[in-house]
Amino acid sequence: MTYPPVRPGRARRRPLTRAALALGAASALLLSACSGSPPADPDASPATDGSGHDVGVELFQWTWDAIGRECTDDLGPAGYAWVLTSPPQEHILGPAWWTAYQPVSYKVESRLGTREQFAAMADTCHRAGVEVRTDAILNHMTGQDAPGTGWAGSSYSHYDYPGLYTSADFHHCGLTPDDDIASYLDAQQVQTCELVNLADLDTSSPKVRATEVAYLKDLLSLGVDGFRIDAAKHMPASDVAAIVGALPAGTAIVQEVIRGSGEPIQPEDYAGNGKVFEFAWGRDVKGVLAGTPGAALDLGKAGYLPSDDAVVFVDDHDTERDGSTLSYADGAEYALANVLMLGGAYGEPMVYSGYAFSDRDAGPVQDARGAVVDARCAASPGPAAQRSDGDWVCQHRWAEIAGMVAWRGVVGDAPVVDRWGQGDAVAFGRGERGFVVVNNGQAPLTTTLATRLPDGRYCDVLTAAAPGTGCGDAAVRVKDGRVAVEVPARTAQAFDVAARAR
Incomplete structure (x- = not known):
C-alpha cells in the first residue's frame, strides 16, 4: 500500500490492520445478533478510521x-x-x-x-x-576502558572500532576531570562529555x-x-x-x-x-x-x-x-x-x-x-x-491493559466527556463510544453516573472474559443516559459500543 508523504520523523497513521478489520466485522455481527441493529448515529459506532x-x-x-x-x-x-x-x-x-x-x-x-x-x-x-x-x-x-571483543567477534577499544571509528570521531570534551558529565545545567557538558564513561560520538x-x-x-x-x-x-x-x-x-x-x-x-x-x-x-x-x-x-x-x-x-x-x-x-x-x-x-x-x-x-x-x-x-x-x-x-x-488497547481502538479520537470524580475514583467517557470508571480506593465504589453511551447492556472489557462471549448478569445497563456501576477496590471497568451484552 502506498502512503502519502509524511514529514521526516513523523509517524504515519496506519490504516486498520487485517486483524483489526476482522475484529470490527465480528463486533458488527455481535451488535446485530445480540442487541439489534447498530446505532444509526455514527458517533455511537466503533471508530473505523484507525484513530485509536x-x-x-x-x-x-x-x-x-x-x-x-x-x-x-x-x-x-x-x-x-x-x-x-x-x-x-x-x-x-x-x-x-x-x-x-x-x-x-x-x-x-x-x-x-x-x-x-x-x-x-x-x-x-x-x-x-x-x-x-x-x-x-x-x-x-x-x-569499557579495556579492549575487548563483542558478541559477533568484533574487536574494540574505548575509542577504536576497526572499520568504523577512531579516536578522531569522538568528543573529548575537556570540561570535567574525567570527561564525564558532571552538571545537567551545562548544555555543552550534556552534549559533548561522556554519559557514564560511554565513548561519545561526534555526531556533527x-x-x-x-x-x-x-x-x-x-x-x-x-x-x-x-x-x-x-x-x-x-x-x-x-x-x-x-x-x-x-x-x-x-x-x-x-x-x-x-x-x-x-x-x-x-x-x-x-x-x-x-x-x-x-x-x-x-x-x-x-x-x-x-x-x-x-x-x-x-x-x-x-x-x-x-x-x-x-x-x-x-x-x-x-x-x-x-x-x-x-x-x-x-x-x-x-x-x-x-x-x-x-x-x-x-x-x-x-x-x-x-x-x-x-x-x-x-x-x-x-x-x-x-x-x-x-x-x-x-x-x-x-x-x-x-x-x-x-x-x-x-x-x-494483563486483562486491564489489553482490554484498554482494544477499547481505545473502538473509541478512536472521540473527545473526553462526562468527567466525574470523587476521592480516589474517576469516571469519564470518550464521546458516545466508550466509558471508563477507575476506583483506586480501598473500598468498593457503588454509584450512578452520567454517560453518553446509547441505551443498552454492556460488558466490562477489562475482565478476563473476551467481549462477545456474553457477560450475563455481570452486564451494566445504560438507560436514559445513566449507568449504575459497582467497582471493587483498586480496579477499573470499561465499556464500549463494540462490547454489548447478549
Missing part, C-alpha cells in the same frame, strides 16, 4: 523469535499498532541488561538473535498488522553521520518502520535532525529526551525531528494516582509537549529501575495508571513489558553462552501474579 489504533509496546529484551510469535499470537489480535524492540546491533559481552546499550559494531547480531531472525521477525509482525520500531544507539559506543561529523545513516537504512531494509533514538538529549537537536532527515519520509521517530526542571535542554527542542517521549507524564501520574486519579486527565495541558508531539508511558526500562515512575511491582496501582493512560486523549501511548528483577542491573535469563532465552508468558499474567526474578511479567497481556 496507535498503541505501542516495548518488549524489553525479548528475542526476535519471541517477538515474532507474540505479534502473531497476541499483539496483532489485541490491537497493538507497533512494537519497540531492544537494540539489535552487536554489543559488549556480559549478563547485565545494559550490555545491549554499549555498541561494538553495527552488525545486526546480538544475544537477542541473528540478522536473519530479525528480518523474519519484522516480516511476521507486518503480516500480523504490527509495525516494528527498534532502539537506535547513536550517541555513543562502549563504556559528516563521517559519523554517514555511518549512522547507513546503519539505520540497513535496518529499514530489514523491515523496520521506525526508531527510538536513545539518549537524544545528549546530541544537539540539529545533529539528530541531520541524521533522521536522511531517512525516507514516513520513518517513525521517537526521541528519548528526559525533561529536567531548569535544565537548558528540553524535549521541545527536538519536536521538529519527530515525536518525543514525555517523561513528565509517567512521573506525574505516579503522584496524582496516589491522590486524585482524575487529575491524570489534566496531565498534558500545561508544561508538557503538545499532544501530537508526545509519546507517553507509565514506565520504561530505565524508569522501572530508577523508581521515578510506577512499575509492575506496584501491582493494581500500576494497572490503573495504564488504564488512565490508554483511556485518555493526550499523546501516543506506549505500554511497557519486561521481566521481574530485584537487582537493577540484572539481565534477562540467558543460556550458557549468554544468549537470551525466549520470553514465555504465564497462563494468567496480571497484577497479582506471583513472580521470581527473571520471570516475564507480560504487562501487555
Whole structure:
C-alpha cells in the first residue's frame, strides 16, 4: 500500500490492520445478533478510521523469535499498532541488561538473535498488522576502558572500532576531570562529555553521520518502520535532525529526551525531528494516582509537549529501575495508571513489558553462552501474579491493559466527556463510544453516573472474559443516559459500543 508523504520523523497513521478489520466485522455481527441493529448515529459506532489504533509496546529484551510469535499470537489480535524492540546491533559481552546499550559494531547480531531472525521477525509482525520500531544507539559506543571483543567477534577499544571509528570521531570534551558529565545545567557538558564513561560520538561529523545513516537504512531494509533514538538529549537537536532527515519520509521517530526542571535542554527542542517521549507524564501520574486519579486527565495541558508531539508511558526500562515512575511491582496501582493512560486523549501511548528483577542491573535469563532465552508468558499474567526474578511479567497481556488497547481502538479520537470524580475514583467517557470508571480506593465504589453511551447492556472489557462471549448478569445497563456501576477496590471497568451484552 502506498502512503502519502509524511514529514521526516513523523509517524504515519496506519490504516486498520487485517486483524483489526476482522475484529470490527465480528463486533458488527455481535451488535446485530445480540442487541439489534447498530446505532444509526455514527458517533455511537466503533471508530473505523484507525484513530485509536496507535498503541505501542516495548518488549524489553525479548528475542526476535519471541517477538515474532507474540505479534502473531497476541499483539496483532489485541490491537497493538507497533512494537519497540531492544537494540539489535552487536554489543559488549556480559549478563547485565545494559550490555545491549554499549555498541561494538553495527552488525545486526546480538544475544537477542541473528540478522536473519530479525528480518523474519519484522516480516511476521507486518503480516500480523504490527509495525516494528527498534532502539537506535547513536550517541555513543562502549563504556569499557579495556579492549575487548563483542558478541559477533568484533574487536574494540574505548575509542577504536576497526572499520568504523577512531579516536578522531569522538568528543573529548575537556570540561570535567574525567570527561564525564558532571552538571545537567551545562548544555555543552550534556552534549559533548561522556554519559557514564560511554565513548561519545561526534555526531556533527559528516563521517559519523554517514555511518549512522547507513546503519539505520540497513535496518529499514530489514523491515523496520521506525526508531527510538536513545539518549537524544545528549546530541544537539540539529545533529539528530541531520541524521533522521536522511531517512525516507514516513520513518517513525521517537526521541528519548528526559525533561529536567531548569535544565537548558528540553524535549521541545527536538519536536521538529519527530515525536518525543514525555517523561513528565509517567512521573506525574505516579503522584496524582496516589491522590486524585482524575487529575491524570489534566496531565498534558500545561508544561508538557503538545499532544501530537508526545509519546507517553507509565514506565520504561530505565524508569522501572530508577523508581521515578510506577512499575509492575506496584501491582493494581500500576494497572490503573495504564488504564488512565490508554483511556485518555493526550499523546501516543506506549505500554511497557519486561521481566521481574530485584537487582537493577540484572539481565534477562540467558543460556550458557549468554544468549537470551525466549520470553514465555504465564497462563494468567496480571497484577497479582506471583513472580521470581527473571520471570516475564507480560504487562501487555494483563486483562486491564489489553482490554484498554482494544477499547481505545473502538473509541478512536472521540473527545473526553462526562468527567466525574470523587476521592480516589474517576469516571469519564470518550464521546458516545466508550466509558471508563477507575476506583483506586480501598473500598468498593457503588454509584450512578452520567454517560453518553446509547441505551443498552454492556460488558466490562477489562475482565478476563473476551467481549462477545456474553457477560450475563455481570452486564451494566445504560438507560436514559445513566449507568449504575459497582467497582471493587483498586480496579477499573470499561465499556464500549463494540462490547454489548447478549
